[in-house]
Amino acid sequence: MRARPTALLVDLDGVLRRWDPEVPARVEAAYGLPAGALEKTAMEWSRLLPAITGQVSHAGWMAGVAEAxxxxxxxxxxxxxxGDVDPDVLAFVREARAAGVPAAIATNATDLLDADLAALGLTGEVDAVVSSSVVGAHKPTREFFAAACQALGRAPSQVLLVDDSDRFVRGARVAGLSAYRWNGPADLPYLRAALDLR
Structure with missing residues (x-):
């Protein structure tokens, strides 16, 4: 049996931060762009990878999208x-920390992350922020998860990742972490039990 996790890694986008799909849809409609063009263009791997590993700034990434x-x-x-903060997830993170379980954000992000966290009111809400653009490696690589565990001061076997990506959950497990695929706030009772939050 695995030991009960004693630290928490929370994904930002899709877990702690939600994105309203109506926003890009409205912009695309207003400017005559095909539906889904903004995200599709931004998320092309050859364009995204340099931005989330610190080789290209967020501004440079978006300049490439604008040009394309x-x-x-x-x-x-x-x-x-x-984006918008999910209040249920934030409450869970606060509950974990209040119970002595250190928590970190673990995210594939650009150099805009600190500004985003400040704008969302998340500065100081976690014990550490692990960003791929700072680490120089992205989820789901072993290097990323090693850096995340180090930031929490825990061995991988002591860390629980909550993420909305099946691929990232599988990668975390390969790296020795416990990992749970996030589906929504209905998962929170299970996650509280996994961390023994009473």
């Missing part, structure tokens, strides 16, 4: 929206 779509105004308007 020939739509700098649309990209600028889309980027003004920085």
């Amino acid at each position: 779509l020939d739509a700098p105004e649309a990209v600028a308007e889309w980027q003004r929206y920085r």
Whole structure:
């Protein structure tokens, strides 16, 4: 049997931060772009990878998206929206920390992460922030998860990752962590029990 986890890693995008799909849809409609074009263009791996491993700035990444779509105004308007905090997840993180379980954000992110966390009111809400752009390696690599465990001061076997990506959950398990695929707030009772939060 695995030991009960004593530290928590929480994914940012899709878990702690939610994105309203209506925002890019409205921008695309307003500027005559195909539906889904903004995210599809931004998430092309050859464009995304340098941005989330610290080789290209967030601004440089978005400049490439704007150039590819020939739509700098649309990209600028889309980027003004920085998502919304899931209050249920934030409450869970606070509960874990209050019970003595250290918690960290573990995310594939650009150099805009600190500004985003400040804008979302998340600065100081976790014990550590593990960003791929700082680590220089992205989820789900072993290097990323090793850095995340080090930031928490725990062995991988003591850490629970909560993430909405099946691939990242599998990668964490390969790296020796416990990992849970996030489906929504209905998962929180199970996660509280996994961390022995009473």
